[in-house]
Amino acid sequence: MQKTANTTIIENENTLLLSPTGSGKTLAFLLPIFQKLNQENKQIQALIITPTRELTLQIEQVWRKMKTNFKVNVAHGGHAKSIEKHNFISPPALLIGTPEPAIIFCNHREAVERTHWELKQKGIDSVFYHGGMEQDDRELALIKFRNQSAHFLVTTDLAARGLDIPSVKHIIHYHLPNKEED
Incomplete structure (x- = not known):
């Protein structure tokens, strides 16, 4: 899954991955994102939008396990606005979020x-x-x-x-x- 997805994601702006649970989709899209990030760029470089808070947190957890040295933040309902503002004093390279209703x-x-x-x-x-x-x-x-x-x-x-x-x-x-x- 990761190898096929990596090539497709690097070559295309938009990619849809369909595969069973546990087949490695999260890593399949995080690895090419990691490859495209630039350490010199201090702005948000990638945005992942998820349908649920749980999926947002799962993706963040996988990213942190990758130990990339790129900052990641999550944005979803349920935090105080002051916490979310504080998280953006130094913008993350990767932002993962769920839109509020x-x-x-x-x-x-x-x-x-x-x-x-x-x-x-x-x-x-x-x-x-x-x-x-x-x-x-x-x-x-x-x-x-x-x-x-x-x-x-x-x-x-x-x-x-x-x-x-x-x-x-x-x-x-x-x-x-x-x-x-x-």
Whole structure:
């Protein structure tokens, strides 16, 4: 796995690795990243985005076991902002992170679905939620968002009425609300 992946990653900007658990995928992508890092560059040189905090921590652990002498930081929800700011006083060569969940508001159902599919095409996990959906589908979307299977909930103002999702720290208004109170 490592040998094949190394060649592919070095030659290509984007690479998708598919293989069973325990086959060496983590090392397969970390080794070529390590080869590309420059000790003279004091900025972030590589970014790894993961879907879960656990995977972020696992990748960090493998990197530290490699004893590369390149600084690594993880960024995920659950730390105080002061800790994250302190970690960037001297930027790491490698940053591994998990995006915090966000709600994206659109004014129309069609815009909700279109925005959701645009995110999906870019490999960004999202679900959509609006009044035109069956109740079971709306509930499933909320379950996926709450358990962070999807990091973005694309919705109409329906989600502004009574939903309580404590993990959400970011709200994005893709369209401006129609009324001030919305």
